[in-house]
Amino acid sequence: MYDDRVTLVDHPLVQHKLSILRDKDTSCKQFRELVREIALFEGYEAMRDLPLEPIDIETPIAPMTAYQIAGKKLVVVPILRAGLGLVDGILELMPAGRVGHLGMYRDEETHQPVAYFDKMPYDVSQRMVVVVDPMLATGGSAAAAIEYLRGRGVEGTIKLVVLVSAPEGIERVLASDPDVHIYTAAIDDGLNENAYIVPGLGDAGDRIFGTK
Numbered sequence: 001m002y003d004d005r006v007t008l009v010d011h012p013l014v015q016h017k018l019s020i021l022r023d024k025d026t027s028c029k030q031f032r033e034l035v036r037e038i039a040l041f042e043g044y045e046a047m048r049d050l051p052l053e054p055i056d057i058e059t060p061i062a063p064m065t066a067y068q069i070a071g072k073k074l075v076v077v078p079i080l081r082a083g084l085g086l087v088d089g090i091l092e093l094m095p096a097g098r099v100g101h102l103g104m105y106r107d108e109e110t111h112q113p114v115a116y117f118d119k120m121p122y123d124v125s126q127r128m129v130v131v132v133d134p135m136l137a138t139g140g141s142a143a144a145a146i147e148y149l150r151g152r153g154v155e156g157t158i159k160l161v162v163l164v165s166a167p168e169g170i171e172r173v174l175a176s177d178p179d180v181h182i183y184t185a186a187i188d189d190g191l192n193e194n195a196y197i198v199p200g201l202g203d204a205g206d207r208i209f210g211t212k
């Protein structure tokens, strides 16, 4: 494996769902549902180190000291458009979480990310940030998103939750920031001449939104 900053979420249920997701004959409706479900499994892993604080409660039997999540709730940051597909899965785990949108598309010729929109919670720098995007291909979009968030004052570990990664993208993101942790359900073979992941699952945004 790469490094301890990469977690491969390869639970059998995730692998099963991912296989259906990759199939070119899977419908738009099912694709969208599966993206949400896999995001939930990966989000569970990404939130494993959330800080806890003690809280005194009373069960029907006795008083006890229990634990609750401490501090401000996280911000989930989808990279538009395709990242939107993962937001509901993460929010299901953390319903009080905030959402910061980051609009970015890949130029078809250069494959470089082009930023076109951003709207963050005012206190994003005080919250744990989980960036979501189904595809980590060249890593340009994710690296640009992380750079943007550092510019907004985000400190500490930024979690990046993706479904399918290319090794090139993982390397690029890890090299771009010393404190990023990648959660991915698969690490594929590489990129083709159009910088699409092989075997991948095609164009995630088009498959989520039915735009092709």
Ligand code: PRP
Pocket (backbone or CB within 6 Å): 079, 080, 081, 082, 083, 104, 105, 106, 107, 111, 113, 133, 134, 135, 136, 137, 138, 139, 140, 141, 142, 169, 195, 204, 205, 206
């Ligand atoms: C896709 C994907 C990532 C990016 C990955 O978005 O959702 O954001 O490409 O590629 P990279 O790692 O090489 O940067 P796309 O630009 O197709 O936009 P969309 O979400 O609007 O479809």
Ligand code: URA
Pocket (backbone or CB within 6 Å): 082, 135, 137, 195, 196, 197, 198, 200, 201, 202, 203, 204, 205
């Ligand atoms: N964007 C996608 O949607 N799919 C890829 O394989 C690469 C970038």
